[in-house]
Amino acid sequence: MSVAGINVLVEETRAIQARAGEPLLAIEDVSTYYGSVAALRGVDLTVGRGEIVTLIGANGAGKSTLMMTIFGAPRARSGTIRYAGEDITRLPTHRIARLGLAQSPEGRRVFPRMSVFENLQMGASLHGGRWFAQDLERVCALFPRLKERLQQRAGTMSGGEQQMLAIGRALMSRPTLLLLDEPSLGLAPLVVKGIFDAIRDLNRQDGMTIFLVEQNAYHALKLAHRGYVLVNGRVTMSGTGRQLLDDPAVKAAYLEGGHGAATTA
Amino acid sequence: MAPARSPGLPDILRDAGLYALVAFALCVPVVSYRTEAGPAGLELLPRWPLVGLLCAGIFVLRLAQRLVLARRDARRALIPAPSQATEAVHAEPAAGQTVSGFALWAFLGLALTLPVIATLASGGLGPARYWIDLGILILTYVMLGWGLNIVVGLAGLLDLGYVAFYAVGAYTYALLSTTFGLSFWVCLPLAGLFAGLWGMVLGFPVLRLRGDYLAIVTLAFGEIIRLVLINWTDVTGGAAGISSIPRASFFGIPFTADEDGFAARFGLSFDSMHRVVFLYYLILALALLTNLVTLRLRRLPIGRAWEALREDEIACRSLGIDTTATKLTAFALGAAFGGFAGSFFAVRQGFISPESFNFLESAIILAIVVLGGMGSQIGVAIAAVAMVGGPELLRNLGFLSAVFGEGFDPNEYRLLLFGLAMVTMMVWRPRGLISERQPSVSLGRARGISGAHVSEGHG
Numbered sequence: 001m002s003v004a005g006i007n008v009l010v011e012e013t014r015a016i017q018a019r020a021g022e023p024l025l026a027i028e029d030v031s032t033y034y035g036s037v038a039a040l041r042g043v044d045l046t047v048g049r050g051e052i053v054t055l056i057g058a059n060g061a062g063k064s065t066l067m068m069t070i071f072g073a074p075r076a077r078s079g080t081i082r083y084a085g086e087d088i089t090r091l092p093t094h095r096i097a098r099l100g101l102a103q104s105p106e107g108r109r110v111f112p113r114m115s116v117f118e119n120l121q122m123g124a125s126l127h128g129g130r131w132f133a134q135d136l137e138r139v140c141a142l143f144p145r146l147k148e149r150l151q152q153r154a155g156t157m158s159g160g161e162q163q164m165l166a167i168g169r170a171l172m173s174r175p176t177l178l179l180l181d182e183p184s185l186g187l188a189p190l191v192v193k194g195i196f197d198a199i200r201d202l203n204r205q206d207g208m209t210i211f212l213v214e215q216n217a218y219h220a221l222k223l224a225h226r227g228y229v230l231v232n233g234r235v236t237m238s239g240t241g242r243q244l245l246d247d248p249a250v251k252a253a254y255l256e257g258g259h260g261a262a263t264t265a
Numbered sequence: 266m267a268p269a270r271s272p273g274l275p276d277i278l279r280d281a282g283l284y285a286l287v288a289f290a291l292c293v294p295v296v297s298y299r300t301e302a303g304p305a306g307l308e309l310l311p312r313w314p315l316v317g318l319l320c321a322g323i324f325v326l327r328l329a330q331r332l333v334l335a336r337r338d339a340r341r342a343l344i345p346a347p348s349q350a351t352e353a354v355h356a357e358p359a360a361g362q363t364v365s366g367f368a369l370w371a372f373l374g375l376a377l378t379l380p381v382i383a384t385l386a387s388g389g390l391g392p393a394r395y396w397i398d399l400g401i402l403i404l405t406y407v408m409l410g411w412g413l414n415i416v417v418g419l420a421g422l423l424d425l426g427y428v429a430f431y432a433v434g435a436y437t438y439a440l441l442s443t444t445f446g447l448s449f450w451v452c453l454p455l456a457g458l459f460a461g462l463w464g465m466v467l468g469f470p471v472l473r474l475r476g477d478y479l480a481i482v483t484l485a486f487g488e489i490i491r492l493v494l495i496n497w498t499d500v501t502g503g504a505a506g507i508s509s510i511p512r513a514s515f516f517g518i519p520f521t522a523d524e525d526g527f528a529a530r531f532g533l534s535f536d537s538m539h540r541v542v543f544l545y546y547l548i549l550a551l552a553l554l555t556n557l558v559t560l561r562l563r564r565l566p567i568g569r570a571w572e573a574l575r576e577d578e579i580a581c582r583s584l585g586i587d588t589t590a591t592k593l594t595a596f597a598l599g600a601a602f603g604g605f606a607g608s609f610f611a612v613r614q615g616f617i618s619p620e621s622f623n624f625l626e627s628a629i630i631l632a633i634v635v636l637g638g639m640g641s642q643i644g645v646a647i648a649a650v651a652m653v654g655g656p657e658l659l660r661n662l663g664f665l666s667a668v669f670g671e672g673f674d675p676n677e678y679r680l681l682l683f684g685l686a687m688v689t690m691m692v693w694r695p696r697g698l699i700s701e702r703q704p705s706v707s708l709g710r711a712r713g714i715s716g717a718h719v720s721e722g723h724g
Contacts, residue, residue, distance in 0.1 A: 094585050125586060
C-alpha cells in the first residue's frame with residue numbers, strides 16, 4: 001500500500017474518531033435563574049453516545065433544574081445546550097422532545113386518571129403509533145409489573161410502579177437520549193435495584209444513552225460510566241464512576257452513612 | 266384489630282331520637298311562632314304542627330340514613346380489603362357511579378320520542394307544547410354542557426365566559442339573516458366557524474395562563490362581549506337587541522299555512538306546532554352531533570392529548586405534545602359548538618338581546634359540567650336535566666302551600682334549593698354525578714375505574 005493510501009486511511013480513522021468523540025449532549029457554560037436567584041452557574045457537562053452519565057448532588061444543588069433546563073423549561077439565561085450538534089437552547093420543550101430526547105421527570109408525573117395503557121400511548125404519540133405494539137412489548141418485558149396493570153389507572157399504583165411507568169412512557173418515544181430524574185426517590189431498596197437493573201439493560205443491550213440525576217450516589221456511580229458532582233449550581237468534580245466513588249471528598253459528602261445502608265440492602 | 270360491632274336497632278333509634286330532639290330545640294325559637302301584623306300590633310301565631318312535622322321528618326331521615334349505612338357496613342365487612350397497597354385493586358366503580366348501557370339507551374329513546382309521548386300524554390300537539398318547549402330548553406343546555414365539557418372536562422381549562430361564544434353564534438345568525446337574508450342552513454356552519462374563530466382569538470393570549478388566572482380572563486372576555494353587544498348600537502341594536510329574526514325552514518320549505526308551506530307539501534293540516542317539533546329534533550341532532558364528535562375525538566390522539574393536558578401539562582410537553590396547539594383546538598372546538606347552540610337559540614327565539622348572555626348563563630353551563638362529573642358525557646346530560654328541568658318542577662309544587670301556609674310560592678325558594686342541592690352534591694359526590702372515567706381504549710373486558718380510588722390531577 002502506498003504512503004498516500006495509508007494517509008487516506010489515517011484521515012478516515014481520525015474522522016470516525018472525531019465523530020464518535022462528539023458528545024450527544026453538550027452543555028456549555030449554562031446558567032439558569034429563577035427570577036434573580038441563580039440555580040445554575042456556568043455548568044459544563046457532556047454526555048457521549050452510548051454512555052451512562054450521572055449527576056449527583058445534595059438537595060437544592062440544581063440537579064433537577066439542569067434536567068429541566070435541557071428541556072427548555074426554565075430556559076437557560078446564558079450558555080448553550082447542543083444535542084447531536086444542534087443548538088436546542090432556545091427551542092420550545094415539545095420541539096426538543098421531538099429530536100429524540102425523553103425524560104422521566106422528577107416526581108414521576110404520570111397521568112393519574114388515565115390508565116397505564118393510555119399513559120404509554122401518550123408516550124408514543126410522537127410516532128403516531130407506528131411501532132406501538134412492538135414498543136409496548138419491549139416495555140412490558142422490561143417492567144413485567146406494568147403488563148399486569150395495563151388497565152389500571154396510573155394514579156392507583158404504588159410509587160415504584162409509577163416510576164416504572166414514567167420510565168416506560170419515556171421509552172415509548174424511542175429516545176436516543178433518556179433523561180432520568182431521581183428514579184430511586186422514595187422507593188424501597190428492592191424496587192430501586194429493579195429499576196437500576198433495567199437502566200443497565202437499556203444501556204448494555206439497546207445501546208441507549210442515559211443521563212441520570214440521582215441523590216442515591218452510591219448506586220448511581222456504580223452504574224455510571226462517568227459522573228459529575230453538582231454543588232450550589234456549579235460542577236465541582238467530574239470523572240469516571242469508579243474515580244468518584246473512591247474520591248475522599250465525594251465519600252465524605254455523599255457516601256458516608258448512606259453507603260453502609262446501601263450495601264447491606 | 267377487632268371488627269367494629271355493628272350498631273343494633275335500639276342504638277339507631279336512640280340516635281335518631283337525639284337528632285329529632287336537637288331539631289326540636291332549634292325549631293322552638295326559629296319556627297314555632299310566626300309574627301303577623303294584627304289589629305293590636307304584632308301577634309304571635311303558634312305553628313306547632315309544623316314543628317312536629319319537621320322533627321318527625323328529621324327522625325325518619327336519620328333513621329333511614331343509619332339503616333342504609335348499617336347495611337352498607339355489613340356488606341363491606343364481607344368483602345376482604347386488599348392486604349397490601351401494592352396488590353392489584355379491582356377497583357370496580359361503585360353503584361351509581363356508572364350508568365348501565367340499558368339506562369343510556371332508555372335515555373336516548375326518551376329523547377327521541379319525547380314529542381310523541383308528550384302528545385299522547387297530554388292529548389294533542391297543542392297541549393304538548395309546554396313539554397316540547399321544556400325539552401328544547403333542556404337539550405340546548407345539554408349541548409352547551411357537552412361543548413363546554415370539551416374545554417373544562419377534557420382539556421381541564423376552566424372557562425367562565427363560555428356564554429360569549431353562545432352570544433357570538435346567536436348574533437352571527439341574527440345579523441347575517443336580517444342583513445343579508447341568508448338562510449339558517451347557511452348561517453349555522455358560519456356561526457360555528459365564527460365562534461370557533463373567536464375561541465382561537467381568546468385562546469391565543471390566555472394560553473400561558475392556568476387555573477384561576479385563566480378563569481378570571483375568560484370571565485372578563487364573557488363580559489366584554491356582552492358590553493360590546495350593548496354598546497355597539499349601530500350593528501347589534503344595543504340593549505334593545507335584534508328582533509324578527511327569520512324562522513328556520515324545513516331544509517328550504519317554510520312552516521307556513523300557504524300552499525308552499527311544510528304542511529301543504531306533506532299533505533298535513535297546518536299546525537304551528539310542526540315548527541316546534543322540528544326545532545326539537547334539530548337541537549337533538551345538534552346535541553347528538555356534539556356528543557358523537559366528542560366521543561370520537563376522545564379515541565384519537567388529539568382527545569388523549571386533551572386529557573393528558575388536564576392531568577399534567579409539563580409531562581405533556583416533555584412528551585413532545587404541542588400544548589399551545591392542543592389548547593387552541595379544545596378552545597376552538599368548544600367555542601364552535603357554543604356557536605351552533607347560539608344560532609339555534611336565535612332561530613328559536615326570533616329575538617335576541619344581550620340580556621340573554623349574562624354571567625349567570627355561563628355559571629349554569631359550568632355548573633352542569635361540574636355536577637355531571639367533569640368529562641362524563643352522560644353525567645352532563647343528567648345534570649342538564651336536573652338543573653334546567655328542576656326549577657320547572659318547582660312550579661308544580663302548589664300542594665306544599667297546604668303545609669307551609671297560604672301564599673307559599675315554591676318558585677321563590679328556587680335558588681335556595683339550588684344551593685342546597687349543590688352543597689349536598691359536593692358532600693355526597695364531590696366528583697360529580699358520574700365520576701367514573703371510561704378508558705378510551707380497553708383491552709379485553711372494558712372496565713371503568715372508580716374515581717374514588719384516584720387522586721385528582723393538577724395543572
